[in-house]
Amino acid sequence: MLGAIGNTPLVELTHVVPPDAARVFIKLEYFSPTASYKDRMALSMIERAEERGTLKQGMTVVEYTGGSTGISLAFVCALKGYTCRIVTSDAVALEKRRAMEIFGAKLDVLKSDGGKLTPDLVPRMMERAREIAAEGPSYATDQFRNPDMVAGYASLGEELLRQTDGKIDVFCGAVGTAGMLVGAARVLERGAPNVRVVAFEPATSALLAGGAPGKHGVEGVAPGFVPPQFDRTVVTEARGVDEAEGRRLSRELARREGIFAGTSTGLNVVGAIELAKEIGAGHTVVTVAVDSGFKYLAGELYAR
Numbered sequence: 506m507l508g509a510i511g512n513t514p515l516v517e518l519t520h521v522v523p524p525d526a527a528r529v530f531i532k533l534e535y536f537s538p539t540a541s542y543k544d545r546m547a548l549s550m551i552e553r554a555e556e557r558g559t560l561k562q563g564m565t566v567v568e569y570t571g572g573s574t575g576i577s578l579a580f581v582c583a584l585k586g587y588t589c590r591i592v593t594s595d596a597v598a599l600e601k602r603r604a605m606e607i608f609g610a611k612l613d614v615l616k617s618d619g620g621k622l623t624p625d626l627v628p629r630m631m632e633r634a635r636e637i638a639a640e641g642p643s644y645a646t647d648q649f650r651n652p653d654m655v656a657g658y659a660s661l662g663e664e665l666l667r668q669t670d671g672k673i674d675v676f677c678g679a680v681g682t683a684g685m686l687v688g689a690a691r692v693l694e695r696g697a698p699n700v701r702v703v704a705f706e707p708a709t710s711a712l713l714a715g716g717a718p719g720k721h722g723v724e725g726v727a728p729g730f731v732p733p734q735f736d737r738t739v740v741t742e743a744r745g746v747d748e749a750e751g752r753r754l755s756r757e758l759a760r761r762e763g764i765f766a767g768t769s770t771g772l773n774v775v776g777a778i779e780l781a782k783e784i785g786a787g788h789t790v791v792t793v794a795v796d797s798g799f800k801y802l803a804g805e806l807y808a809r
């Protein structure tokens with residue numbers, strides 16, 4: 506199963522992109538075993554720590570997470586025989602929390618401000634993860650600070666170079682830890698040196714774009730601080746994207762493109778289409794379908 510991570514399809518959006526815009530391609534990361542791109546970074550964080558000897562059998566793996574990372578880590582830990590402790594919150598989709606438990610993780614669920622993602626939430630989760638890690642022999646993967654997390658996305662960049670023959674003008678996506686965008690872009694820049702790399706955030710919390718952190722409802726992105734792995738030498742620009750438009754587009758993606766994905770994917774596609782209109786026909790924009798829509802069925806995204 507670990508070998509089934511990655512090598513995901515890249516498809517062109519042919520119905521939701523206007524005709525005079527650039528072509529928009531989307532990498533379907535929900536084809537990975539736990540249905541999100543986080544499988545790549547979970548495997549990288551675990552295997553690199555094993556190689557260094559900082560993670561050994563008998564130790565507990567501890568992480569704080571907005572959801573998908575927890576599922577991927579629980580999956581990798583199940584296969585490798587580690588106990589997995591996850592700090593998460595009730596702002597995270599119930600399906601994601603259940604999936605972590607089904608892969609064998611033990612959960613600490615913190616209370617959020619009415620199910621919303623507020624700037625104090627991730628720091629509180631980090632603090633609880635630190636407490637748990639101090640309880641016994643453990644390895645705290647500490648995703649936001651861990652360079653192994655970023656390195657896990659090199660494979661995504663390599664696959665994109667092969668799938669596009671290096672013909673990419675813009676690579677873009679929403680940023681949480683910044684691992685996916687920075688990790689893939691570092692590789693893309695070698696094969697497509699003029700690629701423009703654009704980070705997206707919900708417009709109500711567009712901190713990287715120069716705004717203030719705020720409340721939003723896009724799981725996994727815009728943690729309320731500048732993520733330590735966000736590398737401005739790789740990322741060309743950041744911009745806020747309308748979250749309601751992202752939700753609308755998530756539903757349209759299912760009906761018109763056959764792509765059933767999560768909230769952040771809707772945000773990615775709204776931003777990608779905006780960029781495609783700006784740079785015009787004859788160019789190529791690439792973004793990512795982060796995870797599967799099946800993880801969001803109980804929430805607002807696909808509510809009737």
Ligand SMILES: Cc1ncc(COP(=O)(O)O)c(C=O)c1O
Binds near residue numbers: 571684767770
């Ligand atoms: C659903 C979802 N979308 C987007 C992201 C952002 O990805 P990254 O952390 O690589 O910036 C995450 C990360 O947690 C996520 O869970």
